[in-house]
Amino acid sequence: MNDWFAARRQRMLRLKVRREGERPFAPRLSASEPVFEQCPRCHAAVTRTQWDKNRMVCPECGFHRPVGAYRRLSMVLDEGTFQELDPDLTGTDPLNFPGYGEKLAGLRRRTGLREAAVTARGRIGGMPVIAAVLDSRFMMGSMGVAVGEKIARAAEAAEKARMPLVIFCASGGARMQEGILSLMQMGKTAAAVTRFREKGGLYIAYLTHPTTGGVTASFAMLGDITLAEPEALIGFAGPRVIEQTIGQTLPEGFQRAEYLQEHGFVDAVVPRAEMRNTLAKLLRLHQKGGVRRDAE
């Protein structure tokens, strides 16, 4: 019976991942050779199968391509353990912002996502976990009311189930089209992960490209452990805004994952190939890190 459920869950996830693959990030080399996708950085011709096998990391130069939320979960979670939380939760259009409703509808059709965040319950290396993933294909992973709510609910679910919380961040910041309400999600999410942590829960923030703005200045920077993907852009203000302010160009590598590690804001820069093992190790090291019994 359990096997049947596990197989069904895995099928669901595989379907969602396949849907994500419909719209590749990089242009195909030519219409007649759709099996190749050029590396956006070194321009090497890499077959789709190779991209897939190599977790969307370029085998030639090590460039980490952005990864959709479901694909990320399929890379991290043990097979057959994916159970999506709040799959139907969405926001609306609080400011009646011109064109926003149509934009959301179009993105939902094209990406198979309902919103920029996917939250799930699953296992990593046999250990239960609540995972949230922000997806940069959906309005740059920006945080509106629905994303804020999903993150807060994920933290609450982790607290209730005494499970560690892992959030894969990728965001352009606040969702401009939702105005002040998107700003308020910073307060909502910061309070939610803080409450979870104060009860003894382990929260691992995994920063991927790009993590900026209001997400950086709230839950992304509040992890007990902070990991980052190689070369991910991580910062509060965007590079262009900073250049305009200080009137000079920024140094090479500024606001990249390695730079943040150097400046004391990241525990480790973890290549995608080691992501799963690193998380499994951290979960093992915090086996009791579910929410303290005395904290109820």
Add this chain to the structure above:
Amino acid sequence: MTQNDAIPAARRVALAREPGRPGVSGAVQTLFTDFFEQRGDRLCADDPAVLAGVGLFHGRPVTVLGTRKGADLEENLACHFGMPTPEGYRKALRAMEQAEKFGRPLLTFVDTPGAYPGLEAEARGQGAAIAACLARMSTLSVPLIAVIMGEGGSGGALALAMGNRVLMAENAVYSVLSPEGFASILWKDSSRAGEACGLMKLTAADLLELQVIDRVLPEPDGGAHTDPAAFWRTVDAALREELRRAEKLADPARHRQRRFRAMGNGWLCAGKETI
């Protein structure tokens, strides 16, 4: 007040940025006695863009915190025109810790275009510093009343404004980003800022309706800067009343968590509530 209702959003943005607009420095002079300013983040620097200290409010010790733009050009430059650096937010964090330790209510006065977007500010963790303030404010067991005085710009403003009650001056504005930044992100054209003002819902009346703020502080005709004394009397009376009410809260931290937990939830679709 009725004639003020018709002021368009773009005009309010201009009023909120008026150079002589009352801010935290004025509050320290008019609302509190025996004020003692606390400087420095105890790590490396003192950022004058954040003012922190202790004073008596009608005889009762309170922690005062606010963002400061400076009164003349020299001060403006030192304060980055009211844009705090991480050192400023870490000083604020220190003031929050002490409010908690000594059981003092925390009153904050916000007037900032946003956090300073500089190279050093990023290198020293602007995002982490703001996040730390948000996290700390969510757990403070003392009452916290925030007043948006002029510009409430982005996360740099929210970093001092997670109040049990959030008040807002009638001509103040509070938004996810400046109208200029908003226009430049959405339309790649910052000259359309005026148009953005109309769409963003950033006035006190808009935010009251969205339940982001709890109370609007009426200003004299022409704006608070035209008659600061009258305006401070309004602020004083409102703060006294709000503080009296907030001190009756059984659990101010939980109240604040719930207040922010509900932000925007009226616009969610499907999915059952878990709280």
